[in-house]
Amino acid sequence: MENTQSRPDATIFDLAAAILARTGEIATMRLHKLAFYAQAWHLVWDEELLTDAAFFAWGTGPVSPELHATHPGVFLIRDVPGNPEVFTAAQLESIDEVVSAYGGLRPYVLNAVVKSEAPWQDAWAGTAPGERGRIIEVERMLSFYSALEGEPVAEFAAAQAE
Template identity: 35%
Template sequence: MANVHDVAAAVLAATGPESPMKLQKLLYYAQAWHLAEQGEPLFEAPIEAWRRGPVVPEVYHRHQGQTEVCAWEEGDPGRLSERESAVVRSVVERYGHFSRHELSDMAHAEEPWRAARGGLPESEPSSVPLSHGVMARYFRRLTSGPEEAIAEAVGSARLEGLDVPDDVVATMRAVAAGELTADEAIARELEALRRS
């Protein structure tokens, strides 16, 4: 397993200089996708649910006060395995074109950060670590087919003690098939609630 400093060095070797916030978000996505694809962490350092999104405190304390991070002397990208390097390259290709603010907004909308925050307002500080299990499940779902994603969503709801009616499953299938947009599905559900 790589350490977070080696991963930070690999990210910066692939992207060139980055803002500290963007580096943090790319580390989060590298960890999340490695968990989803390999079933194990890319690095051991915890990622916490801070106000501006996921942050690795161990890295933050090294770049604190900088406006741009050019290189990561504490790490060596050569210590990553080929598989670990492939995940970092994939993350940089997938997310590298987004701004730091776009990445922060994306992370705020995702389950791993929201679950760790536990309903705290975005303005409140938090040092709760993101769950590896939640990251793995959430990002694995992004690559599953529609039926797998629906089955996992229904299974998760049942684990929480909720029943998912057949009409809701049918709506999920319609959205997955592109027959209905997510906004249309939500509008339908809200209308049904208004009528009841």
């Protein structure tokens, strides 16, 4: 899959701005999780990365250290210095699908979902208390989420609706 090897033009800030355009003010860690899922699912659906972002396994879930550096200690985030206009219609469709599937989950459910999945678990494995985990490998994201057959959190969303 050669498209995953080329570096996209969009940055993590562009992706965060696109998500914020859909959600409004959002908890910082929720923004990181939605950005991670947008990257992962767009990779599965369209065989390309949305952004140049790298995500790492932290105790709070997947985090983009580059994005985090712009708002350390901030609980709610309203804006970022990104341009949501850089994405194609297909890319925006992936972002919309992810925000729709994951954006309404309660914080503890979203946290439980992402931490129950192999990409985060693999990168977190062996991390000492108080430390941060390793990079979440793109290949691991692709293999894990591809196996879900294009259906993000279907069973979790159904369970929460009850």
